[in-house]
Amino acid sequence: MQYVKIKDSIVEQIEAGMLCPRQKLPAERKLAESFDTTRVTLREALSLLEAEGRIYREDRRGWFISPEPLCYDPTLTVNFSTMAQAQNRIPKTQLLTAKSTLANKQAARLLGLQPFSDIYCIDRVRYLDDRPVAYVTSYIRPDIFPNLLDFDFSDSLTDVYREHFSVRYQKTRYRIVTSTLMGEMAQALRTTSGTPAMVIERINYDQNGAQVSCDIEYWRHDAISIESVAEFAQ
């Protein structure tokens, strides 16, 4: 199991501090040569490191050392920017598309709507320190938030909800699974199809208990660590 040894040897170098976060690894051909193996085996080792969350790739640009993940507490309502800044990270959000459309299967399922109901669909990419880390799709009920698309929600939707519609979240139902980035999501996050991802689905309820919106977040899995505290009724 040569590729495990190669992986361990690179892990050692990372932990010894010889490789810093965001730093690029040497070219695959050079690494392969230095470990006296072929590119195929070397890439096996790199994939392992990627799966462990220690390195990440940028499509056709190479492999880089992963920075510390962002702590994400799904039981809090803080928005992305606030959360990132509290952890000394620089957040950025890029709006990809915002449109009024008809609910697809996924949106209908999450929001309990009839298929083909009207719905707003907003796609955004979240950055941490200029690295794209998450692709977020939001589906929003237009009957609750009429003319939402006229506002500036590029940074925070929850701010717009609160300030212009007096809607605050009362609760969120969330689901976390692992999957991969594919197609346009992979491209938007500057990576290749098949990159491991953490998927967070959230269904948001307003103060009246109505399902008002949902978010599907695809995170590069090395960029996030879910952390929270659960208190139990005695």
Added chain:
Amino acid sequence: MQYVKIKDSIVEQIEAGMLCPRQKLPAERKLAESFDTTRVTLREALSLLEAEGRIYREDRRGWFISPEPLCYDPTLTVNFSTMAQAQNRIPKTQLLTAKSTLANKQAARLLGLQPFSDIYCIDRVRYLDDRPVAYVTSYIRPDIFPNLLDFDFSDSLTDVYREHFSVRYQKTRYRIVTSTLMGEMAQALRTTSGTPAMVIERINYDQNGAQVSCDIEYWRHDAISIESVAEFAQ
């Protein structure tokens, strides 16, 4: 991107119901031939399916269709058996080792102990419908649970805590990240090094707010879906 097409074609067969959960895929060489490609490319496609959580492998036995994941709510105190049975699954727990030892770095960090403090260490494997799905390591403070190892905790530790020590969890601090199964963990779960995993670390506090134990759970990532509800203070 041939391997994405192969993957899609297998996904199609799964979703059409032609392949049932737990069913074995044909041999790699046969699949490769039927898609008119080499084993290397075919395995690329299989790894993608594994990363998506649609198939899983058993070491040297082959590839199988993943069953529905278990819903796991980290904000509840229910034990594994109860949780599994509530979802019509057959749980089983196998005790690997239970010993009194000195805290390693990980245990000391999680429980806030001095290095080399005395600690109990218990390793178990959790099964669902006879499939090994999680490797769980528990570190437990012997000053809170004296002579714990004399009891039968093979099934549920929390039951023993409650019945014999009158300790109930008041809260749990948890952390969820993705990583891989390596070495003996991979072996215990009947798979190979590098299999994607969901890691759940829990630090448990008793009714007095003391850190009494912690668990590190390595789940096959396709076997689990984290689901919960968060209520917000207004």
Added chain:
DNA sequence: GAGTGGTCTAGACCACGGA
């Protein structure tokens, strides 16, 4: 003992990134 999966080799071509 046949067949299988796990691992590895030694190449190749292409399209894209960056200088």
Added chain:
DNA sequence: CCGTGGTCTAGACCACTCA
């Protein structure tokens, strides 16, 4: 335009599973 990563080929050997 060079070097790079992304993808693919056509094999090979070994250790293990399972009939």
